[in-house]
Amino acid sequence: MKPGDLQPILDLDRMVHEPARLAILTVLAQAEEVEFQFLQRITGLNKGNLSSHTQKLEGAGYLTTSKAFRGRIPVTSFRITVEGRQALEAYRKQLRKLADA
Amino acid sequence: MNAPDLDRMEDLTRRYARYSQGAAGLGGVLGGLALLFQGGLLFGHGLADFVRHTCQCPTRSLWKFFLHNELPPPLWLQLEMVAVPLAWWAARVVLHRWATRTLGEVQEQRMGFRMAWKRLDILSGLIGGPALVILFSLRKVLDGNPTAWSPFVLGLLLLVLQPVVTWTQRRSYAAEDLGAGMALFLAGSFTLNYGIGPSVALLVPAYLVLGIAYFFTGLWQHWHFRKVRKELAALEVPE
Numbered sequence: 001m002k003p004g005d006l007q008p009i010l011d012l013d014r015m016v017h018e019p020a021r022l023a024i025l026t027v028l029a030q031a032e033e034v035e036f037q038f039l040q041r042i043t044g045l046n047k048g049n050l051s052s053h054t055q056k057l058e059g060a061g062y063l064t065t066s067k068a069f070r071g072r073i074p075v076t077s078f079r080i081t082v083e084g085r086q087a088l089e090a091y092r093k094q095l096r097k098l099a100d101a
Numbered sequence: 102m103n104a105p106d107l108d109r110m111e112d113l114t115r116r117y118a119r120y121s122q123g124a125a126g127l128g129g130v131l132g133g134l135a136l137l138f139q140g141g142l143l144f145g146h147g148l149a150d151f152v153r154h155t156c157q158c159p160t161r162s163l164w165k166f167f168l169h170n171e172l173p174p175p176l177w178l179q180l181e182m183v184a185v186p187l188a189w190w191a192a193r194v195v196l197h198r199w200a201t202r203t204l205g206e207v208q209e210q211r212m213g214f215r216m217a218w219k220r221l222d223i224l225s226g227l228i229g230g231p232a233l234v235i236l237f238s239l240r241k242v243l244d245g246n247p248t249a250w251s252p253f254v255l256g257l258l259l260l261v262l263q264p265v266v267t268w269t270q271r272r273s274y275a276a277e278d279l280g281a282g283m284a285l286f287l288a289g290s291f292t293l294n295y296g297i298g299p300s301v302a303l304l305v306p307a308y309l310v311l312g313i314a315y316f317f318t319g320l321w322q323h324w325h326f327r328k329v330r331k332e333l334a335a336l337e338v339p340e
Contacts, residue, residue, distance in 0.1 A: 030114040035205030
């Protein structure tokens, strides 16, 4: 990377680059399906922020949401999609390149 | 946001997913104990029959005696053979909910040796166990020696329930406790359809080995679960 060349940084996927969304995708990539409670605990996000970020990721096609009831309690779970996994992997590669340059 | 770094997040997620499955190991502990109990009960009951028999026919070996005598289970034992797997199933569902009530469920990724093991367990629960019992029962009917007592309905109940339980619980089961449950169903179903003697001769030694293995694997899994739960509980959660 030449000094002053910002293009590789601008090329980073903004959807993944945001720290909270990066954390969400990182966690989801390690499991088949993750419930809201666990995701909130491990990412340290509040409910509103977590909902907002997962909605953005779902809109980008990086995760899917499923809602069910356990008894009378509503349970929300998330799954990373193939596109989400690919985006996370591509982002990591880009970051490694930037760090090596 | 007050969260651990990404590497730690990955590690905690993987470990929680692995050790929270199967009621955090307690399904295996319970299944192991139940298998040892069932194996001991069948052997004890069979042994009492053997002692009674040796008074009349003292030359036969213990194994041959079990193999060649059906020894129909009494009604209380028939009911017990059905009740124990069902009680294990119910307890396991309750314990799994208890184990994941604060942190929620995380399903382990379907890859590697453990997932192959789990698939094998699921296949044996869906097809293998019931097929084994059906084959043995068919053989007996073809030999012109159908079951002389009447636990058929109870045996059939277990035969039908085993695949149902396997299918409905397949997601929250761990490879470590699914096998214990399937062995419990098989124990009941085989004994009800085929008698105590062949069950003791052919399956009880396996139940005893499996019981010990599942008990200690479950304990190990539960110890790891408690450790990861403690680490997760130490993280701050904003309102």
